[in-house]
Amino acid sequence: MSGDPYSARVRELFADPAHAGEVEGGFGRSVTDQGIRLSLTARVAGGRVGQMAFQAYGCPHVIAAAEGACAELEGREAVHLIEFSASGLMQSLPVPVEKTGRILVLEDAIRSLGRVITETE
Numbered sequence: 001m002s003g004d005p006y007s008a009r010v011r012e013l014f015a016d017p018a019h020a021g022e023v024e025g026g027f028g029r030s031v032t033d034q035g036i037r038l039s040l041t042a043r044v045a046g047g048r049v050g051q052m053a054f055q056a057y058g059c060p061h062v063i064a065a066a067e068g069a070c071a072e073l074e075g076r077e078a079v080h081l082i083e084f085s086a087s088g089l090m091q092s093l094p095v096p097v098e099k100t101g102r103i104l105v106l107e108d109a110i111r112s113l114g115r116v117i118t119e120t121e
Contacts, residue, residue: 006060010093014060019070021053027120029113034102036062040070040113044078044121061099065089065106073110078121081114 006014022028023041030039036058043051052074054066068089073081086107089095095103 005096007093010060010064013064013067013093017054017063017067019053019067019074020055020063022055023051023053026051026053027113027117029109029116031105031109031112033105036102036105038062038066038106038109040066040109042073042078042081042113042117044117047077047079047121049073049076049078049081058102059099061093061095062102062106064093065095065103068093069106069110078114078117081110082118084110084114 022039023043026041026043028039028041036056038058039055041053042049052070054070056063056066065086069084073084084107086103090100090103
């Protein structure tokens, strides 16, 4: 068993988060919980997420998960944000059990952003 707590995929997403930043003029949602700070922004057109970004203060798993979620959700219908489940991300990264709560904060933030978008659009 390796002593490295980060998989190659976590290291890859953490090292080069293409979605880090903010979408100007987009919808936004920020949360602070479980020792992390997370802001999500998204621009929506025609009911689809056109661009999505995040800003995060947290461990590499949180940053990698936020990057993976933004990449996954861009181009999808905005309603998918409300239905987002982090379970697939937690398996593909893989996220240690003790960090599950932090990834669920990301899931809650994405769902909350989806509700803001769908109520406004």
